[in-house]
Structures are given as C-alpha cells and as structure tokens.
Amino acid sequence: MTDKDAASIELTAVIVAVTGDEPRVLTIRGGGALPTGVFESGHRSLQTGLRSWVERQTHHPLGYIEQLYTFADRDRMEGGAGGRVISISYLGLTREGRASGEHVPAWESWYRYFPWEDWRSGPSRLVARVILPRLRRWAAEATDAATRRDRARRIRATFGTSEETWNEELVLQRYELLYEAGLVPEAARSGPRAEPELLGRRMAHDHRRILATGVARLRAKIKYRPVVFELMPPSFTLLQLQRAVEALAGRRLHKQNFRRLIDQQGLVEETGEIATATGGRPAKLFRFRREVLLERAVAGTKLPLSRSA
Amino acid sequence: MTDKDAASIELTAVIVAVTGDEPRVLTIRGGGALPTGVFESGHRSLQTGLRSWVERQTHHPLGYIEQLYTFADRDRMEGGAGGRVISISYLGLTREGRASGEHVPAWESWYRYFPWEDWRSGPSRLVARVILPRLRRWAAEATDAATRRDRARRIRATFGTSEETWNEELVLQRYELLYEAGLVPEAARSGPRAEPELLGRRMAHDHRRILATGVARLRAKIKYRPVVFELMPPSFTLLQLQRAVEALAGRRLHKQNFRRLIDQQGLVEETGEIATATGGRPAKLFRFRREVLLERAVAGTKLPLSRSA
C-alpha cells in the first residue's frame, strides 16, 4: 500500500436511548461531538471493534448495532494534516445506563441538534417562522431562474409545510439543505455565533450529518422492524411504548390504532402484572416477545406476485 | 496517523443492468471478480471517485449510485501483506452499453453466482434437491442440541420452503448461511473444485458476499422506489418493464395487478408509439415520468398518525 493513498479509519457511533419520552444520543465533549474511536488493527471486524469500544466507554451492553454510512468528503471533515480520514458510522440502540464511572459521556436529546424535527405538538413553529422564510430568501437570491425553481422544489419536497405532507424520514435531506443554504454554523459561510443554537446545536466535523443519518435510518426502521424494543425496559405499558415511538418519529400517533397494530403483529405479551402509577387507570404491563426476532425475517412485499408461478 | 492503524481503501462496485430479461452484473477477470479500484487521494468524495472510475472503465454513464456497505473482516479478505484493507462497496444501475473499447469487462447474469435465487419458473429445484438436504445434514451434525435447533431455525427462516414463504430479499442471509455451512467454495473448509459451480460460481475475496448485498438491496428497493427505470431503455412496453422487475426479484408477477400498480402510481406515460415485435398484439410504448423523482421523496408510512396532532 502506498502511503499517499492510505487513510486512517475512524469509527463514529450514534448511540440512541429513549428516556422520559425523549430520544437521546450519547455525546462527548459536553455534547459537541459523537463518540469516536480509531479502528485498531487488533479488531476482528468493524462491528466487534465498535462494540467493544463503546461498551468500554459506557459500561453498558449494546443491544443492536447496524452500520450507517461511510463518509470521506474531504471538504466536510476539516481533515487533519497527514492522510485522509474515512469515517465509518454506526447506529446503536441501548437503554440509558445507571451512570457507572466518572467521566461518563452525556446523553442529550437529539432534538437539541435538530429542533425542527420535533412535531409532537403540532407543526413546528420553528419551521414556519424561521426556517421556511430563510430558505425562501435563499431560493430567491439565486441568479438564474432554473436554480431558483430547483431550490424552491427541494424546499417543498423536504420541508413539506402541512402536517399531512411532512415526511419525518427526510432528516438528512433537510439538514443537508440547511447546510447548503448556509443556515447552519457548520457551513463556513454562516455568521459565527449569532443566534446561539436557534437552528440546533452544532457539532464538531460532520458529526451532525452523521447524527442526521442515524435519526433518519431509525425513523425508517421502526416502521418495518421491531427495533423499538431495544430501547424499552423489560416490561412496559402500551402507552410507554407509544411514547417511545412518538419520541423517535417526532409525531403523535393514534392511540387505538397503534395498539391494534402492535397486538395484530403479535409483538408483545402480557407479563400479568399491572402498572399503577400511570396517572389514570392502571395499565397492563407487557414484554417484548423476543421469539419474533427469530421467527420472522419479515420484509414487506409490495410486488403483486403471481400465484402458480 | 500511525502507520499500523492505517488502511488502504478499496472501492468495489456492483454494477447492474438488465438485458434480455436477465439481471446482469459487471465483472472483471473473466467473471471471477467485481470491478474494484483504489480510492485515490485526488477524489473529492467516495461517490465521485467511484463514478469517474467506473465511467472510465465502461464508457457508460452511471445513472444511479448508492453506497452498500463497508467491509473489513480480516478473515474474509485474504488480506495482502501490508496493512489492512477496507472495502467500501457501491451499487450502481445502468444499461448495458454497446461495448466500446477492447478490454471491456464482462456482463454476467447474477444467477450464475446465485443459481438458487431464481424462482421465476417455480420453486427452485436446486434448493429442494441439493441445498436443503445438505443444510439439514449440516444442522444435524452439530454436537449440542441448542446449536442443532438454531441451525434448523435459520434454515427455515432463510430458505423458506414453499413459494409463499420464500422471501426474495434474504439473499445475503442465504449466502452467509451457505458460507457458514461450508457449502460454498469461498469457505476454506469445502472440498476444492468438486462439483464446479453447482452452488454458483465463486468469486475472489469476499466479492460474492458484496454481490449478495447488492442483490438484496436492489430487491428491497424496487418495492418502494422507482429505480427499475434506471435499467430500462427510454421507452418500453409494460411487459418489458414487468420482465425487468421479475428478473431482479427472481419471481413471476401477476400481469394485470402489476399494470394497475404501475399506472396507479403515475410512474409512466404513453409515448404515443406502438411496439410491433412483441410476439403477440402490438403494445403501447411508455416512458418513465422523470418528474416523479423530483415531486416525491416517497417513503411508505406505516405509523398510525393521529390527525389533529
């Protein structure tokens, strides 16, 4: 291997938990960066490298791990002197641990980084009053008409205005649009430290982009894989489960239909116990039926298969 | 960066086309490997690096590109002397070009590498007569009962026997299971060059695993994104379109319902022309409505949203 084409490999982790109806992400440097580690030559594979490394840092087992994306854009990494940095990112799901150790990294609500992504109490006012006006100005200031049209179209497609057209999965596209429009401090163009955190707290390097990738992936995944349960305590009420999904999706769900969906799929079973401190009528406690992970490798078909081939 | 933790970055491409109702993949070394290139320090990003590199090799524009996965398992790479190799893989969609140049790489049907994945003429006989018996023997030969049960379960989950339970998306899981069972020549354990290509042609390094990842991704993607059209000529009949989807999915589809699905979603429009050489009644020609790529960033919702927030 020639030296000039060599690169150092960095593992970046988006570790998610849900606590108190808030989706939270593990951060370091006081919330300014995602945990990263160098991929050591001793590790057998990337997954195991990440797993051992995160567990050493957090003293908490990682339930679920999935690779997110590999980034290497030169201009987005503020790359160090020597060679190039490749950053391989992972999404991990856990529950927030009882802080063991001293310099435990901090859990932060992910809406601190993407405040416009929280629509749980209706259409985001931040989007309507700040983001859309600024984006529209940015679209209008393009010199040629084609660019103006294209920008307007992208604004429409990513920040669908109404509650019906809002697509919670487009987290990355929205962040990238804000970046491109220079509305986010990571983009060099934007004014420095005016309006602190109005458009979310910044992170080092491209970590906010990686986080956006993780949020988007998780929001998509909860719809077709039973991954929420990795974030739940061993037993829980159905409302707690719903609140967790709502925290991730950033939207309110329909109670009855949510419940029907859950038990239709046979995802949970009653523990037999009752939770009393619910604020209302006591609720049955449920546990996740771990068997379903083994039984099904479910994947939604949308192809009109023919019966007899 | 320290030298011992540095790695060389390899780009591996799964370039797919559909020609004559066969899904094909671009290969080198006479079909024994996927095209790879070293990620050069001059490239701005991984995507552009791959794109320029493939287009230089194939003299054909790459319509669609998407990152697949980043592999770095030490034991699967037969790694060279020096440092470690990280291989970042991509999926690209094109149409087969009129071979320009001399040492044009070869297009191979991907079912040559995964013959058990083709169920277009009913349940695969290869699965029923060869694969399942051997896998069951492998499951039975485990010493402890728990392992036996687990192997049996995985066989059931990946190679669902009947046509109804077969899940065409589990390409990677099936290949990995065969690998683990030692039924595939890449796994060191299996007997060398007995039964040439009975269980598919082998590839160098872990390229067949990468190919499996690409096939799986594409099979999943055609269900919720209009990517088939990247593989189609500018105008086509609905049956041609159906045959292309069938080629990818490895299954037969229901004609009428397929057509309904296509025009319900407004994906195509008539060109006004008629194709005569269809073998039957002449068919209307259609073209893809490129606008839909811009209009919608569609993504299927399965969450029961509540109306009034």
Add this chain to the structure above:
DNA sequence: TCAAAAGTGTTATCCTTACACCCATGT
C-alpha cells in the same frame, strides 16, 4: 386457426382509518 401477448372489467377480501363509547384510578 392457434398461440401469444395486450388490454378491460368486476368481485371479494383485507387492512387502514376514524369514530364512539365504556372502564378504572387518583385528586
């Protein structure tokens, strides 16, 4: 005339969505 494919029309069924309503507990 027959095979092959293009098309049209209709029906049954299931899933999603929405609405209405009752139950049990704490304050």
Add this chain to the structure above:
DNA sequence: ACATGGGTGTAAGGATAACACTTTTGA
C-alpha cells in the same frame, strides 16, 4: 365530579388479489 389514561367494538373506504373475458397481431 372530573381529569387522565386504559381498553373494546365497529363501520366506512381504499388497496390488493383473483378471476373472466375480449382484442390484435404473427406463424
């Protein structure tokens, strides 16, 4: 009493799956 959440039932609408049948060409 009432607010809060738990829990049940059901009706309307839309999408999907399946079936039957007609039309138009080439061999």
